[in-house]
Structure formats: structure tokens, C-alpha cells
Amino acid sequence: MQKKQTIDWLFVLPDDLIGGGAQQVLFTIINAFIAEGKNCTIVFLIKKHHYGWEVLENECNIVYLNNTSVYKGFFSAAKHIRTLKKTHHIKHAISSQALINGLLGFLKYVKILKNTKLVLRESTSIFLRFKGFKLLLYKTAYVIGYKQADLIVCQTSLMKEQLLKALPWLNKKNKAVIIPNPVNLDEIDTKSKEVIDFEIENFLVAAGRFIPEKGFDLLIAAFNQLENKNLKLVILGVGTDDEHQKLIDQIASLNLQKRVILYGYVKNVYPIFKKAKLCVVSSRIEGFPNVLLQMMSQNSNVVSTICAGEISNIKGVITCETHDEIALKDAIHKGLENTNDNRTLYFNDYIKSRSIDNFVTTMLNQIND
Structure with missing residues (x-):
């Protein structure tokens, strides 16, 4: 045998x-x-x-x-x-x-x-x-x-x-x-240094599958209420045709076609997270959003809904309640206005622990x- x-x-x-x-x-x-x-x-x-x-x-x-x-x-x-x-x-x-x-x-x-x-x-x-x-x-x-x-x-x-x-x-x-x-610290370090073709400027970024749980509809509604109309919103991800079309229809109904970009799948998200004015997790519910860790590794301005346990305990992340576009808009505004030089240190320590x-x-x- x-x-x-x-x-x-x-x-x-x-x-x-x-x-x-x-x-x-x-x-x-x-x-x-x-x-x-x-x-x-x-x-x-x-x-x-x-x-x-x-x-x-x-x-x-x-x-x-x-x-x-x-x-x-x-x-x-x-x-x-x-x-x-x-x-x-x-x-x-x-x-x-x-x-x-x-x-x-x-x-x-x-x-x-x-x-x-x-x-x-x-x-x-x-x-x-x-x-x-x-x-x-x-x-x-x-x-x-x-x-x-x-x-x-x-x-x-x-x-x-x-x-x-x-x-x-x-x-x-x-x-x-x-x-x-x-998180793989070596991978993050390598990918964050890569030069990629991404020419969009002055933007907020979110990422994830196009499913209702990710709350991208809430994020688009919140983004529409921000006073700064020069900002763009980039959403990285893919999903079913039905969910993709729902977001396209919402963007059109708010006349945001030139400001909200459904960018699709990106092999390396780290340089985009680093370049963004602010990174956002808008989920309604998660086990724990891994994209939050990726964002924290690159950007000191990070907003997240309290969509999972532990998020409210992460020092430096600006949080808000789920299912609430007004609260999300206020958190984004706070993130854009607030500067805290210690956030990068807080985030690095947290990432290393994982x-x-x-x-x-x-x-x-x-x-x-």
C-alpha cells in the first residue's frame, strides 16, 4: 500500500x-x-x-x-x-x-x-x-x-x-x-511602499464587498450632507450586480456621479488608504472589520461605526453608532477637522499587537x- x-x-x-x-x-x-x-x-x-x-x-x-x-x-x-x-x-x-x-x-x-x-x-x-x-x-x-x-x-x-x-x-x-x-506586518510594509496608478485627489475612501451589511448606502447619504463639496468619495470593492446597481442608482438620484466613484477591486489598497484625506468603515454589522486594521496602518484619520465588539476601545479611531447617516456625517466631519499627532502612535501599537x-x-x- x-x-x-x-x-x-x-x-x-x-x-x-x-x-x-x-x-x-x-x-x-x-x-x-x-x-x-x-x-x-x-x-x-x-x-x-x-x-x-x-x-x-x-x-x-x-x-x-x-x-x-x-x-x-x-x-x-x-x-x-x-x-x-x-x-x-x-x-x-x-x-x-x-x-x-x-x-x-x-x-x-x-x-x-x-x-x-x-x-x-x-x-x-x-x-x-x-x-x-x-x-x-x-x-x-x-x-x-x-x-x-x-x-x-x-x-x-x-x-x-x-x-x-x-x-x-x-x-x-x-x-x-x-x-x-x-495582520501581516511585513506584507503591509512592502505593499505600502508600492507605487500604483491612482490619480484621484482630495478624497475619502471606503472598501469592502457591495452588500447591505457594509452600509455604503448610509455612507453615500452621509457624504452628500458634508459641507465641503470639493471632496470625492472612493469606494473600493465588488459585489453582486443587484447591489452594485443599487449604489449606482443612489449616486444618480443624489446627482453625485462626479464625486462618488465605485472604483472596483484593487489588488493593493494600502497606497490608496495612505493618500486619502480620511478612511471610513460604515458597516451595519461585522465580526470585526479587517479593513479597519488596514486603514489604521496607513492613515491617522479613521472613522468607523461601532459595528463590532472592541472598536469603541481602539484609541484614536473616531466612532459613531450604526444605521445612522447623520451620526456618520458628524464623525466624518470631526475626522476631517481634527488633528491628533498621537493617533499614528496609537494605531501602530495596536496593529503590532495583532x-x-x-x-x-x-x-x-x-x-x-
Whole structure:
């Protein structure tokens, strides 16, 4: 019998949209493991749609399953992992999406991933974000999958509190821990020094997927109320055609076509964040917005809604309540008017505390406890 090969870390993701926060975190973790010489395999539930992951193609095994729907991808992923397990010893498996977490837990329950250490990462506040049938679907995934977890990673104390309140039986397992989202300091340093083709001047910037949770409609409405009509608003990101069109229609209805730019996907956001007059996170709800950390690494003027736990405790970030365009407008105005030379120091210290090395060390220690 041929000896099985070893996969140190199996990563399972819904799609290859690297602009998504959960995907960015896993991308950062994968790079860290590759740098340590670990053998990594990445499985996407659907066909290749976006760019960014190709930089890892020579460093690890990347599999795009032949699906156009993420939901169909669950069945394909189960079949692929079952086949993979016949020829490979999978030491660890990790996911950041609740339904995939449920799938991996199920595969461990039916012994396909019997000896695999399972790390499940919470990426959003499921019990605040969803209702009705969709929430029931997620709860089912939790029941099936999370009982098999060796480690459940929560981004903030609020996220852990919400999880344990909704699923009190998890308290007995004592597997849920708080490990803040990591950043790759070396990558930030390198990318921030790159020269990119971006000629827009005198602008505010926001970034993220075009989905309602990101609150770009609120941001556009708030921007429209600012007294300074010479400013531009640049929104970096992509999304579904429907959500993109909603933003286009809103911009047109406010006659802001020359001032609000839906710029699309950008491979390197750091020079743009650095150049901006101010960076904004306008989200209605988040697990924790990774883009906030990226913005803080480049710009001392950062505004954020209190869309996740911990944000109100970050020294130097100007905050406001969610779902409130007036409060957001006032926060932006304050950010544009206020100068605080200490903010850069506050932000640098905070970013350093979230290094990828600290994240990986903490995660591995928790798994091995």
C-alpha cells in the first residue's frame, strides 16, 4: 500500500473573493504557514471567479470545485475531501464560514476527518445578522459541526458572548477562545511602499464587498450632507450586480456621479488608504472589520461605526453608532477637522499587537492544550 502524503492544513472556503474579510484572514494565515514550510491545501466550493490567490499556486495545492453555486459546492466538497482522505493524512482543517464549519464537523462526526484537528473560526455575528429560515439553517450547522470542533476562534469578546448565549451547550466543551484578527506586518510594509496608478485627489475612501451589511448606502447619504463639496468619495470593492446597481442608482438620484466613484477591486489598497484625506468603515454589522486594521496602518484619520465588539476601545479611531447617516456625517466631519499627532502612535501599537505571528502562536497553543 502506498504511504499517505501529509496535509498539515486543509483550508475550505466558499469562493475566491479575496476582498472578503474572512478570506483575507485565511489568506494571511495560509501565507504564515507556507513561510513555516507547512503543506497547505485550499479548496474553494465554486469555480474560479476572481484574482489574487494565484500568487500561492506554486506554494500550495489549490482546488476549485466545478460549481457555480456555493450551496451545490457543499456536496462536491464532501466528496472531494472524502477522496482526498484516502491518499492523504490531514492533520488540521480550518474554515471561516459557519455552514462550511458545519460541513467539516459533520465529516469528522462520520469519521472521514476522524483524526483531524478541527479549527472553526467565527467570521460574523450570525445571531444578530440573520433571521428566519436562514438563521435556522446556521443553527443546524452549529449543532452538527461545532460539537466536533477542537477549537472555535472568536474575533472579539462580544462575538464569544453572543455565541455562548445562543448555544449554551458550547460552555461545557470549553473550546471557544478569543483570538483577534491578525495582520501581516511585513506584507503591509512592502505593499505600502508600492507605487500604483491612482490619480484621484482630495478624497475619502471606503472598501469592502457591495452588500447591505457594509452600509455604503448610509455612507453615500452621509457624504452628500458634508459641507465641503470639493471632496470625492472612493469606494473600493465588488459585489453582486443587484447591489452594485443599487449604489449606482443612489449616486444618480443624489446627482453625485462626479464625486462618488465605485472604483472596483484593487489588488493593493494600502497606497490608496495612505493618500486619502480620511478612511471610513460604515458597516451595519461585522465580526470585526479587517479593513479597519488596514486603514489604521496607513492613515491617522479613521472613522468607523461601532459595528463590532472592541472598536469603541481602539484609541484614536473616531466612532459613531450604526444605521445612522447623520451620526456618520458628524464623525466624518470631526475626522476631517481634527488633528491628533498621537493617533499614528496609537494605531501602530495596536496593529503590532495583532501580528500574524502572535495569532498563529496563540492558536497552536490553544489547539495543543
